[in-house]
Amino acid sequence: MAPEPIRVLHFADLHIGMEAHGQIDPQTGLNRRVVDFLYAFDRIVDYAIEHEADLILFCGDAFKNRDPSPTYLREFAARLRRLLEAGLPVFLLVGNHDLPGMEKRATPLDVFGEFRPLLRGGEGLIVGRREDVHRIDTRRGPLQVIGMPFPVRSRLLKDETWRNLSPEELDHQLRETLHAVLQHLLETKIDPALPTIVAGHFSIEGAAYGSERQVMIGYDVVLPPSMFRHPAIDYVALGHIHKHQALGDGAPPIVYSGSVERVDFSEEDEPKGFCWVEVRRGDARWRFVELPARRFFTLSLDLRQAADPEMTAIAEIRRQADRIREAVVRARVRIRPEQAERLREARLREELEKAGAFSVSSLHIEREESVRSRISLTEMEHLTPLDLLARYLDSRDPPPDPGRRERLLRLAEQLMREEEP
Known part of the structure; x- marks a missing residue:
């Protein structure tokens, strides 16, 4: 009998702190657009608890910027606490908006990681700040998450010669380094008998970008989807790009859950939500669950x-x-x-x-300023009086409707014929 699939709720790009287009909500003291993003987070927590998720997989960008206010940290913590109190393990991946200005400073997510020893078994909460493999024991069995946070070139490229590279050379070097890191983890640290998910926060070739381009923080590297076509990987959970999409049609599924709320008008027609994934070793089934985002x-x-x-x-x-x-x-x-x-x-x-x-x-x-084109003398010599009248009618602002234009031209043609000797 096949083991029961492990249920994973995959979401990303909360961006708590986005305040554009909102006013202060007198009931909460928060910007009303911030309330929208928190409401989306509430719906995610509700769904996870109701549907008995085995793992909450957050793929980066919890806040709008790297220095969220204490209020925003409090609101994030309140929802995180609901998940942990329900016994649901949570994996928090560090995105580019979560990164500190200096490598050795803490990220906002590191604050929550400090409470890990206090949780049951110490495994309820994991913060993925480095490329590494994390084994997570869920109620439906163990699985592995390969955490690949937003790539920081100063950390990945130890040789300072990268500072002298051209943008194209730097891209190539980062891609090669990340590929080597992933291969090393696959060859030395995973158990091939367990389901394996890659959690990443970066761009993949072929993905359609959205408003994240307007609020980008950090140098963006684009990775090829072929890098993740490995028999040990069952699902690739991505954050960073706000448009929900799946890339390619092969295995494993490579999926951006997309942001949970609309940021601006470039996302006017995009659905927002999260992904519900059911994964076994060698097989992952997923579906997109839409949230009632602000229109x-x-x-x-x-x-x-x-x-x-x-x-x-x-x-x-x-x-x-x-x-x-x-x-x-x-x-x-x-x-x-x-x-x-x-x-x-x-x-x-x-x-x-x-x-x-x-x-x-x-x-x-x-x-709309009216613009009338002049007819050259050479062109005029080749136009009939009826042609000139048609040009005149078309230059009117506004031009007559098509039916009236045709009636005027027929009447003009009739008068011209009557005047012929």
Whole structure:
């Protein structure tokens, strides 16, 4: 009889401390966007406890920056405590946002690692700050986690000559070093009879990037997926890239769980959540579990044809109230220059707030200047009067609708024929 699979909850990129688009919540004293990220963490803890996870695997970037406030540390610790009190082992991998400015300083996650000796058996909490193999005894059996935190070149490349390398040479050197480290761990430290998961925080070739590029901390190295195609590896759990995705179609699965909440409008249409993994030696099955993340919504209004641009905009805002309500909203409005006096930005913001927007990120009004192209004398000699009329109609701002344009051209053609001798 096959052993029962070990249940692993894989998530990453909490980024507690992201405050953009939020105001202070009077009930908690926290920024409302921070509350969104903590709410996502709460849902992850609830799911893990309810579904009897055997291991919580966090793949890096707990906080927005390397020096989180005591308040953010307290909130992280409260949720971590719920997991540990439920008897669920937790593996915390260090990401680039968790790294201190100096190598010998502690990371925010090291604080929690100091409590490990106080936990039952000392194995309830592991902080992965170095490349190493960790055996974890779960209620459904043992498994191994190969921790590969965000690669720090000053730690991995001991020879100071790396400082003189070109970016391409540095990339190559880091890739080769990490590959050698992984091979060494696979050959000398793992038990080939146990399920093995690689937990990593880095970029993989072929992955689609998201908003993490805007908030990147540290030098980013890109590793080939072939580096992890090893028969001893059953699943590769990744953090660092905010877009949930699986790379390649071979074994083992190489999966970014993605961030747990939307950071900005580049993630407007991306689902957010975590991965539920069931792993046996030689086999890993996983699925993505979506979380109810804060919606981001772009409202595009083209008012160039509107007789009353402000009332037209208000009507559209009210029509789209369901999409606006509780969303971070940005509005993009196109008008003609002569319409500017009939459209008040403050009035549109007021209407968006009345529609229940969580916040109005921006309201951009684009005044489209009319541009008319001149016809050269040489070109004019080859155009008929009807061609010239068609050019004139097309240059109008706004141009007539297609049906009216065709009627005008037919009437003009009819008049021209009547005038022929």
